[in-house]
Amino acid sequence: MLVKINFPRRLVRMEEGKEINKEQQLEVLRHSTSHVLAQAVKRLFPEAKLGIGPPIKDGFYYDFDIDGEVLSKNLSKIKEEMKKIIKEDLPFEKEVVSKEEAKRIFKEREEPYKLKLLEEIEDEKVSIYRQGEFVDLCRGPHLESTGKIKHFALLSVAGAYWHGKEGNPMLSRIYGTCFFTKQELENYLEWIEEAKRRDHRKLGRELGIFDIYPELGQGLAVYHPNGSLIREIIENFEKEEHLKRDYQLVRTPHISKAELWKISGHLDFYRENMYVFSIDGEEYVLKPMNCPGHIMVYKSKQRSYKELPIKLFELGTVYRREASGVLHGLLRLRGFTQDDAHIFCMPSQLIDEVREVLRFCLFMMDTFNLGYKVTLSTRPAKSIGSDDLWERSTSALKQALEKEGIEFEIAPGEGAFYGPKIDIQMRDALGRLWQGPTVQVDFNLPERFNLTYVASGGEKKRVVMIHRVVLGTIDRFLGVLIEHVEGKFPVWLAPVQARILTITDKETSYAREIYNNLKTQGIRVELDSRKEMLNYKIREAQLQKIPYMVILGKRERESRTLTVRKRDGENIKGIPVEEFVSMVKEKVTKRN
């Protein structure tokens, strides 16, 4: 069907007169633009074979079987050709044909991927769309004509497997985007720039938080002093919050015998991601998870129903062999620290325990001012355990979510190999989603390790395990946080809360006195008494995104006060030290 979009009032009607919403309008626009892209590529490079070209969240793409080099070298030429096609104002014409007829058309045009698509379509009739000399197999809908496209951009070229499957041939994909108005397009391009400015890898280096050294190893983060301090604060906060909620702190070794991981099933299901090595002829592994260690603690003595639930917490550093191409700053590492806990409970306690964990997670999101999106992931193809156990655990998670009144989506087949899970994605200041907390029910490990408790009747019963993290990993969380706050950490987390800036040498001794005072009162303070201009010192402190600059000149020295310049440029002139101290302390207590 054709969609009539009347620019600029942007009234959109389907052929039958049914209205579609803004999002659907954008999809039509972008889908049509992807056809124009394909037409342009075919005009310039007739040897390119067409893959697919759908609209996506922020734009569209089109896949071509052609050397990717050709596309990336000619991106601007392709753009010019697209402009020509738009100028030609070719109508999009729909035609419904039999599958046989479609096969004939694409065979003649030598489009093997379109023929493969036809094989996968079950319907007898298919629709094709033509604009000028270009023909594509497509469900539509499209715009009336190419001339309706005004504001588009081509963004990048990258490889993508046919149908997204690893073994399939790699096609070359051009990403682009398109909007109704120039302003919207510009806003989007500006948004991309904004995201670049916030890149935690860049800020991480500039702010002395962390860095990754190829000579030390891929995917392994080194925390510099400021980063270590922030982590320390977050980790202490985590420990306190866990103790408050009756978790017990444990520690388990980084390496352990392979035999343990054979019992747990990891060596069968997770081996490709594990570092396995041998010591004195015996196989060991670097732990990819913390569960087996915690299970040892649980198993160390006979447990009674009276002591359940038992909740064991560890800031556990784990190592996973991730494919080199997926590594990405702190967001995707090979060694990282989870705020991991395992809750051992009776089946009857399961739903309440999950609910409590969910509340804990949302409390964390709230504390760090992050939005979130929740998904429930069900049984994957590669998994262990009976249908009945999967059914029971999935339903427990679902009920917990419902009872907490949390909105969620279902992700079929996305669960862990040992059980279903609830994933909480964190939504940052730019609206992007990042994998954060997760809660997983597990009936399998208790089975494999024979984990029991003595019930009230004296008989031994099987315990249930919940795996959960409330921030996810400290590393990834910090990476997200850096981008979320653009490196401007709230006062309670800022590695340096205040820097004292002197104007001349005459203030040095007064500045030292203030410095000692603030330091004694527990404020993280630095003193900049270099012989530099105030402007210079302010600029440096500003670039370091330090929340407070304490400026000391003649006026402050004589009145024994402070002038405080906040990170946002606001000035508080002539306040007593104690007032500043309580200002900072209040921010710390309130965690903002």
Place this chain on the structure above:
RNA sequence: GCUGACGUAGCUCAACGGUAGAGCAGCUGAUUUGUAAUCAGCAGGUUGGGGGUUCGAAUCCCUCCGUCAGCUCCA
């Protein structure tokens, strides 16, 4: 892991077959300064590693390592 792009001083970048250069940062000295860069001097590089083509390679070719954008995977 796969596809493509890219690796030049601590950082950001120039030189693109003919003697490797700039800004910032660093060091030294001068400047005593009121809300985002004071001035001058000095030092800093086997151009990611290895191999090849060439009279001559940062520049062209091969290979390895790494980074980035995606794909697949994932906390």
